[in-house]
Amino acid sequence: MLNVNMQYQEQHQEPDRGKLATHFEWFEPEPPKEVWEQLDMRLDSEDKWKGRKRFIYAMAASLVLLAALSFIFFQVEEGTQAPVQEFAELTESIEHSFTPETIAAPKPEKAVLAEVPDEVKEAPTTQVENAVVAVVQKEEEEAFEQVDELIASIEEIVEAEEIIPAEKISRELSEEPLMLSPITETPVVRVADKLTHRQPEEVDIKATPKKPKKELRIKLGPLQITHKNYRQKTNTSRS
């Protein structure tokens, strides 16, 4: 009922709306065929343009993808090259530092084991360590004692000799050639005897030719200095 009233009102208010629609329902004039031909050509060009657009988009997308891939590739390559270079440098430095001259020949394992007493071999690890430490300390003390004795003997020799001024030595050195072989024999023999623990009576000092005093001073001069340095060094290291 409500719809009927509304339809009536609409028709009453707008009686002419769509009045002639039916008159043109069968009005179908024929347009020229050129209309479709032109439309067909237009659609063709539109399709071609769409194809070109797709091609351009595909090219652009592939370029972007290529750029992204190359960027990622170079990033990865840079990241991997840095550690490789560092490793190469490290290897080179190790090769330079560990030459055959710098590397001491390792002691054979059998020789090392032969030096170790049997009770030490069978003892627990801590005892082995303690024994090793004790042996090393003992050897060190002995070595120091020997060095001290050697230094004392050298000092005695030095005190017994006359000290020649340095100016005279330098002048004589410039005038005369050095005769090192007879000068150095005596102290060298003495030092060697101390190191090899030979008894004094075994060394025939008198048998060796006597050396000129001045030449002896030349050799002993640096030894005094060496002795002092050695003491300083030993004191600091022990403290």
Next chain:
Amino acid sequence: MVKVYPEQEIIKGCQAGERKHQHALYERYHRKMYGVCLRYMTDPDLSQDMLQEGFFKVFKYIKSFKGTGSLEGWIRRIVVHTCVEHLRRGKKVSFSGLENLNATTTELDAISLLSHQEILNVIQKLPPGYRTDFNLYVVEGYTHPEISKLLNISVGTSKSQLAKSKQHLRRLLANSNIRMSQHA
């Protein structure tokens, strides 16, 4: 000879961009749409241009056609809008303000008795502004608010245009020796 396809197949083919289906759609509706264009455009060449432009839009936007309404109505709307847009762009439509006109339906009663070719000749003699409003309202069945929105004018102006077009038709019919009394 263009093969006849079912409407759903034509729609799907056009949506896929198939040329044979586009041609089939054109063959099915191009005459009716040309009649629509002729009512809005006085020049036949311009009507053909509008027909081509309208169908180009149909093929372009047919992917958005959901199939809820009739295909013919959808195509007709596109063609009408194309014509109106062209008239608006060319500023060939002039609209005057609302005047106090006592328009009656007698002119339309008289004109409805004419053949569609005679009606078309009469409509094409109307000024562009009147003709557009008359076509949209009397033939297409648009409401005044719809016309005002389409032509970007007020509802009152649309009503005024319709009244003026009826008065113009009366004069045209009088000059054509078509007497309303003859048809009464």
